[in-house]
Amino acid sequence: MRILWNEMKKILTWKSLLLLLIINCILYFFLIDFYIKHFPNGRPALDSYRIGIEMIEKYGTSMNDEEFQDFRKVYEARVEEADRYLQTEKVAVSEGIDTYAKFNSYDWSSASKEAGELRDRLFFEEGTDLFWELQERNRLIGFYDGKKMYPSDITPAQKQRYEELAKEGIFGTYPEVAIRNFQDYITNVAVAILFSVVAVISPMILEDRTRHVVPLQYTSKKGRNVLKTKLLASFLSTLLVITSLLVIYLSLYSLNDTSVYFNVRINSFIGNESWYNPTFLQYILFTIGGIYLVGIAFGLAAMGFSTIVPNTLTLLGVQIPFVAGFLIFALNRIITFPMNMWFPKWQMPVFYGLLLLSSMFFVWYVNRREKKMDITI
Amino acid sequence: MRIVLLECKKVIMSPVIIGLFFLFTAFNLLVIFNSSDHKDELKIVNEIIDTYGREITPSSLELLKKDIQNDLLELEQLTGKRYDSVYDFLEGLDVEAYERYSDKEKTFITQLQLKEMYESTASSIDENYAKIDVEKLGHTSLEMYKISGPAAKTYLAENEKFAKRFDDMIQNEEHKEWFFAGKAYKMHTYLFNNIFLQMMIEILLLVVLSTAFLATYEFEQRSHLVAFSTRRGRKLMKDKLAASLATAVAISALVLGSTLGVFFMVFDYSHVWETSISSAFNWEYNFPNVAWWDITVGQFLLASIGVLFIGVLLISVLTFAISILIKNSYVTFFVVAAGFILLYMLPSFMPHSSNLLFVAGYTLPTLLMAISGLFMGSSGMIFFKNFEWVTIGVWTAITIIALFISFRRFAKLDIQ
Numbered sequence: 001m002r003i004l005w006n007e008m009k010k011i012l013t014w015k016s017l018l019l020l021l022i023i024n025c026i027l028y029f030f031l032i033d034f035y036i037k038h039f040p041n042g043r044p045a046l047d048s049y050r051i052g053i054e055m056i057e058k059y060g061t062s063m064n065d066e067e068f069q070d071f072r073k074v075y076e077a078r079v080e081e082a083d084r085y086l087q088t089e090k091v092a093v094s095e096g097i098d099t100y101a102k103f104n105s106y107d108w109s110s111a112s113k114e115a116g117e118l119r120d121r122l123f124f125e126e127g128t129d130l131f132w133e134l135q136e137r138n139r140l141i142g143f144y145d146g147k148k149m150y151p152s153d154i155t156p157a158q159k160q161r162y163e164e165l166a167k168e169g170i171f172g173t174y175p176e177v178a179i180r181n182f183q184d185y186i187t188n189v190a191v192a193i194l195f196s197v198v199a200v201i202s203p204m205i206l207e208d209r210t211r212h213v214v215p216l217q218y219t220s221k222k223g224r225n226v227l228k229t230k231l232l233a234s235f236l237s238t239l240l241v242i243t244s245l246l247v248i249y250l251s252l253y254s255l256n257d258t259s260v261y262f263n264v265r266i267n268s269f270i271g272n273e274s275w276y277n278p279t280f281l282q283y284i285l286f287t288i289g290g291i292y293l294v295g296i297a298f299g300l301a302a303m304g305f306s307t308i309v310p311n312t313l314t315l316l317g318v319q320i321p322f323v324a325g326f327l328i329f330a331l332n333r334i335i336t337f338p339m340n341m342w343f344p345k346w347q348m349p350v351f352y353g354l355l356l357l358s359s360m361f362f363v364w365y366v367n368r369r370e371k372k373m374d375i376t377i
Numbered sequence: 378m379r380i381v382l383l384e385c386k387k388v389i390m391s392p393v394i395i396g397l398f399f400l401f402t403a404f405n406l407l408v409i410f411n412s413s414d415h416k417d418e419l420k421i422v423n424e425i426i427d428t429y430g431r432e433i434t435p436s437s438l439e440l441l442k443k444d445i446q447n448d449l450l451e452l453e454q455l456t457g458k459r460y461d462s463v464y465d466f467l468e469g470l471d472v473e474a475y476e477r478y479s480d481k482e483k484t485f486i487t488q489l490q491l492k493e494m495y496e497s498t499a500s501s502i503d504e505n506y507a508k509i510d511v512e513k514l515g516h517t518s519l520e521m522y523k524i525s526g527p528a529a530k531t532y533l534a535e536n537e538k539f540a541k542r543f544d545d546m547i548q549n550e551e552h553k554e555w556f557f558a559g560k561a562y563k564m565h566t567y568l569f570n571n572i573f574l575q576m577m578i579e580i581l582l583l584v585v586l587s588t589a590f591l592a593t594y595e596f597e598q599r600s601h602l603v604a605f606s607t608r609r610g611r612k613l614m615k616d617k618l619a620a621s622l623a624t625a626v627a628i629s630a631l632v633l634g635s636t637l638g639v640f641f642m643v644f645d646y647s648h649v650w651e652t653s654i655s656s657a658f659n660w661e662y663n664f665p666n667v668a669w670w671d672i673t674v675g676q677f678l679l680a681s682i683g684v685l686f687i688g689v690l691l692i693s694v695l696t697f698a699i700s701i702l703i704k705n706s707y708v709t710f711f712v713v714a715a716g717f718i719l720l721y722m723l724p725s726f727m728p729h730s731s732n733l734l735f736v737a738g739y740t741l742p743t744l745l746m747a748i749s750g751l752f753m754g755s756s757g758m759i760f761f762k763n764f765e766w767v768t769i770g771v772w773t774a775i776t777i778i779a780l781f782i783s784f785r786r787f788a789k790l791d792i793q
Contacts, residue, residue: 019708022715029725030718203707210597311597312707313590317393320582321400 003222007233011204012240020196024245027195031188032249039181039256047129047136048175053260055174061263061279063173068144075137082130091118100134140175143270147171150273158341161275165267170277172270178258179269179280185256186284187336189249190291191327193242197299198323200241201234202315205306218375227370231303231363238299242292250288266339274339283339290335293352298323300359307366330355380609384620387594388587389627398631401579405636408575412567413643419557419564421491423648426555431651433499433553441496448489455482463489495658498558502657506547506665511540514664522758526730535761539754543667546655551671556649556658563661564644565654569681569749572640576632577745580689581717583628588621588693589709592700605792614787618697618780625693629686650675654752668752669762681748687769688745692717694776698783717742724758735761739768 040049059067082100086092095115097103108119122131148171150162165171208214208230217226262281266274278286301322309315330351338348388394428444429437452466453459455478460466463486478486515536519529546552557564594617595601605611654677659666672680692713700709721742727734738759750756751765761767 015708019711023711026715026718026722030722199711210599212599311590312705312710313388313391313586314393316707316710317391317397317586320397 003226003229004233004236007204007230008237010207011200011233011237016200016203020200020241023195023199024192027188027192031191032185032252035181035185035188036252036255040177041181043123044132044136044139045177047132048177051133051136051140052175052178056260056264061265062170062268064169068173071137072141075134075141078130078134078137082134085128085130089118091115104138136175140173140270144171144173147173155344157345161341162273165273170265170267172268172272174261174264174268174270176270176272178256178261179266179272179283181256182253182258182280182284182287183336185253186287186291187331189246190294190331190335192249193245193291193295194298194323194326196245197238197241197295198302198319201238201299201302202306202319203312204234205230205303206309206312206315210311215375224370227307227367231307231367234299234303234306235296238296239292242295242299246288246291273341275341275345276339278339287335287338290338290352293356294326294335297355297359298326300363304359304362304366307370380613380616381619381623384591384617385623385627388591388620388624391587391590394583394587394628397579397583398628401583401632402635405572405575405579405632406639409572409636409640409643415562416644418487418491419562420645421488421495422555422557423645425492425495426648426652429555431554432550433502433555438496438499441492441499445489445492445496448485448492451485452489455485463493494558494561495555498560498658499553499555502553505660506552506657509543509664511543512536515540518757522729524729524734527732528730528734531732531735538762539667539669539760542669542754546667546671549671551653551655552657552665552667554652554656554658556652556656556674559659559661559666565659565666566661566749568640569677572636573681573685573748574746576636577685577688577748580629580632580685581692581745583632584625584689584693585696585710585713587624587628588696589700589706589713591617591621591624592697593704593706593709596704597706601792611788614701614784618694621693621697622690625689626686629689633682633685646674664755666753667755669754670752672752677752680752684744684748684751684765684769688741691741691769691772691776692745694780698776698779701783701787721746734758739764739771741768741772744768744772 040046055063055071059071063071079100082103083098086100086103087098089098091114092098092103095106095112095118097106097115106115108116111119122128148166150159154162205227208217218224220226222229258280262284263279265277265279266272266283267277269280302319305315305318309318333343334348334351337343425441429441449460449463452463456466458466467486467490475483515533519525519532524532559565592614595604595613604613607613609616651673653668654672654674655665655667657665668677696709696713699712700706703709703712720740723737723740724734724743727737735758743759744751744765747756747759750759754760754762
């Protein structure tokens with residue numbers, strides 16, 4: 001126990017914690033900050049977010065045709081409001097856009113200067129949300145009207161899934177701002193955590209060897225088993241790093257205030273057809289699990305490399321292709337869109353399985369190697 | 378000299394560096410081959426340049442139009458109907474009917490289609506350039522970036538200079554030269570942004586790794602007590618610096634050579650080297666690429682490679698200086714990486730009303746990450762005419778000072 005504690009202290013030195021801080025600060029400003037500071041990102045994303053909340057509060061987390069009829073009525077009422085508003089505008093009347101329908105079908109590319117100014121005023125200056133809101137409601141209704149359509153060039157499995165969803169009456173109805181924002185946010189958090197784990201875990205075991213501590217340790221009662229303790233210490237440190245970073249990043253995420261959406265099932269968000277149908281909250285938890293898995297896999301790999309490479313050049317050089325390969329080929333598939341129907345259904349579990357199994361096998365191999373290795377100095 | 382060579386050998390013979398080099402090259406080639414669908418379509422430009430000359434003059438354009446008319450006559454014989462443009466013909470054509478034509482006829486149709494595309498772009502050059510009002514665009518981008526105060530003044534002053542250059546450019550007819558159609562293929566962005574950026578990151582990774590490795594080798598291998606007590610002593614560091622620079626040059630040359638070599642084998646640039654980089658065909662997004670100087674595509678490529686080499690060498694020396702101070706290659710790697718990103722982001726931390734906003738852009742990372750926009754007056758916040766040489770000058774000075782400080786410190790360092 002005491003050795004384990006001391007080994008962990010060797011990993012989490014103030015130097016490596018400082019490194020952790022630097023990496024996370026920089027990646028925070030480089031990748032993550034945007035999705036907190038700019039949520040919802042401008043218009044009509046803000047209206048989308050608001051209307052989504054209104055829908056959930058009024059109709060619950062799923063909508064049937066009847067409820068949607070009511071939603072349409074609200075839209076029509078708002079359109080009338082817009083009509084009345086436009087009729088009070090002199091420019092609108094003289095340009096022939098005195099109703100919202102005319103306003104919408106107006107040819108803006110050849111608009112007169114006054115009409116353009118009016119439009120800018122309505123959208124940007126007057127502080128009314130009406131026109132943005134109408135635009136967004138119109139879009140939502142458009143999606144609902146086209147809910148039964150799906151792309152023609154799809155695999156049989158995808159087609160079956162579409163039919164299944166249609167049979168259960170699950171369609172993309174709710175605005176997707178919240179879930180899109182979460183997907184972007186958590187992907188970048190995963191990148192930051194991945195770099196943090198690799199940077200913190202990698203050096204320790206190698207450092208012992210370059211300092212020629214290992215031959216000394218071999219002569220102790222614990223002997224070769226000390227590697228097991230080091231691996232365990234690295235593993236615990238990995239968990240510690242992932243957990244503490246996740247706590248920080250998720251509390252930052254709570255600033256986005258998306259909890260109203262937590263009970264909506266992910267297939268109910270627009271353009272988000274998925275193989276599984278958890279609620280948004282369950283989906284968040286699943287993604288967090290995924291981050292743990294990825295973090296642990298790369299932590300294990302880092303320990304393994306640290307045990308066998310001769311110097312830091314090799315330690316870093318060997319891990320670059322793995323990390324880059326993961327970022328380029330796998331990140332999108334298992335963290336951003338783990339359940340999405342664009343990808344085959346088997347892909348996500350297979351990727352996770354391969355990642356974890358290969359890294360576990362690697363550590364097992366490294367450990368076995370240690371037991372049989374010749375001791376030379 | 379022998380010591381330098383032996384130091385180089387430590388890196389060059391290292392299996393990791395060799396392995397990474399091959400992996401990176403393989404990845405680059407994969408990217409190139411994956412996006413080479415249109416490589417045959419590009420060849421039409423070579424034919425056009427061969428037949429009508431590099432410059433687009435009214436008479437040569439007239440000649441091209443005449444040839445297109447002849448081709449349309451041929452199309453009439455092929456289809457039995459008169460079309461004003463091959464696009465009219467293609468519009469009314471379904472896939473099955475198209476499949477009935479022989480391969481030769483298909484090539485003919487595609488060629489004609491491409492010729493018409495180039496011809497129509499060339500004919501509308503004057504019209505499109507007349508629409509551009511650089512000074513007005515300057516004000517628009519100020520609004521877009523929300524720049525005000527002294528910064529806005531600086532921006533507008535430079536923009537005015539650029540407006541003049543833009544007019545000169547039109548006067549010289551630099552834009553009336555044939556190049557691959559920018560809107561369709563975006564070859565400038567593809568080569569100087571995608572491929573160069575990729576190579577830059579790969580080279581920097583290799584160079585920073587190897588430099589940090591060399592500089593801290595004796596300390597990390599615990600051979601410092603022996604190495605620094607020899608007759609060569611602490612001067613060994615100078616050999617190591619020379620070795621780092623030599624390997625940096627070697628790595629850059631190898632990565633550039635292999636990737637660009639294959640790139641230019643896949644994409645035939647042989648006829649467009651002499652074309653001006655400000656060509657109207659090099660218009661990919663909202664604004665055409667317009668350089669501050671009258672430079673050709675070939676010169677632009679050489680200049681980009683030059684900037685890359687200088688930048689990589691400076692980064693190598695900076696890494697070396699930091700390594701001496703930190704004495705740990707692992708930490709050095711992350712410090713350099715963090716510093717690089719931090720400097721790259723520097724402008725985003727600056728107030729949008731102060732000139733600091735632009736000053737913060739004069740950094741090495743910004744220079745190295747913006748190859749496709751270098752020497753251009755159309756590259757947003759770094760469009761200043763003096764951007765390249767001032768950045769390189771300032772950072773050479775900073776690098777030399779940093780190196781001097783760390784060598785001085787090393788000379789007095791308590792080695793234990």
